[in-house]
Amino acid sequence: MEIKLRKENENDYKSVFQLVEKAFEKEEYSDHKEQFLVEKLRKSEVFIPELSIVAKVENKIVGHILLTKLEIKNDSKTFESLALAPVSVLPEFQGKGVGSKLILYSHKVAKELGYKSIILLGHENYYPRFGYELTNKYGIEMPFDVPAENCMVITLTENGLSGVNGKVVYPAEFFE
Numbered sequence: 644m645e646i647k648l649r650k651e652n653e654n655d656y657k658s659v660f661q662l663v664e665k666a667f668e669k670e671e672y673s674d675h676k677e678q679f680l681v682e683k684l685r686k687s688e689v690f691i692p693e694l695s696i697v698a699k700v701e702n703k704i705v706g707h708i709l710l711t712k713l714e715i716k717n718d719s720k721t722f723e724s725l726a727l728a729p730v731s732v733l734p735e736f737q738g739k740g741v742g743s744k745l746i747l748y749s750h751k752v753a754k755e756l757g758y759k760s761i762i763l764l765g766h767e768n769y770y771p772r773f774g775y776e777l778t779n780k781y782g783i784e785m786p787f788d789v790p791a792e793n794c795m796v797i798t799l800t801e802n803g804l805s806g807v808n809g810k811v812v813y814p815a816e817f818f819e
């Protein structure tokens with residue numbers, strides 16, 4: 644199965660909406676509104692077009708990933724970082740490597756754009772394989788009341804998190 648990745652464009656919006664909806668349909672922890680979150684984030688200031696990426700198999704969009712800007716703030720400094728949310732693969736294409744490809748490719752593009760880290764809230768068994776570590780190792784605090792093992796961060800460059808600590812400030816769209 645050949646998986647092709649590219650930047651999302653306007654013609655993909657409808658397919659992406661439907662695929663995000665389907666991907667999360669049976670997820671227990673989900674509020675089933677991730678497809679609307681994607682729509683809101685696209686229109687917001689934190690949107691980076693290059694970091695909305697689709698995966699295609701035989702001309703069908705089967706996966707999508709979105710990384711948007713966020714900040715890590717402490718009393719004296721503000722650091723730029725990215726939020727990975729959401730990543731979605733059509734149920735019938737899950738477990739075939741699409742999610743992994745999207746995640747790794749998004750890291751590459753983010754790094755090329757000069758970003759140094761990515762933050763996410765996710766499954767403790769899935770993301771460590773890509774190099775994600777717990778945020779509390781770095782003194783990075785999430786604004787949600789969630790288990791520590793689900794709060795993760797990756798550095799895209801050597802020492803990308805050196806001196807970085809504080810509270811993560813997610814874009815307002817995540818709370819609307």
Ligand SMILES: CC(C)(COP(=O)(O)OP(=O)(O)OC[C@H]1O[C@@H](n2cnc3c(N)ncnc32)[C@H](O)[C@@H]1OP(=O)(O)O)[C@@H](O)C(=O)NCCC(=O)NCCS
Binds near residue numbers: 733
């Ligand atoms: C999570 C998701 C993006 C992974 O994409 P994928 O294409 O299925 O994943 P891959 O094929 O690259 O990787 C498969 C591996 O991920 C694991 N995996 C998939 N979904 C998982 C989940 N929800 N929790 C833990 N591990 C998961 C599989 O067990 C498999 O592990 P293995 O390699 O040890 O067998 C996809 O399953 C999905 O869309 N899920 C529903 C939406 C969701 O939960 N998104 C993530 C939260 S933002």
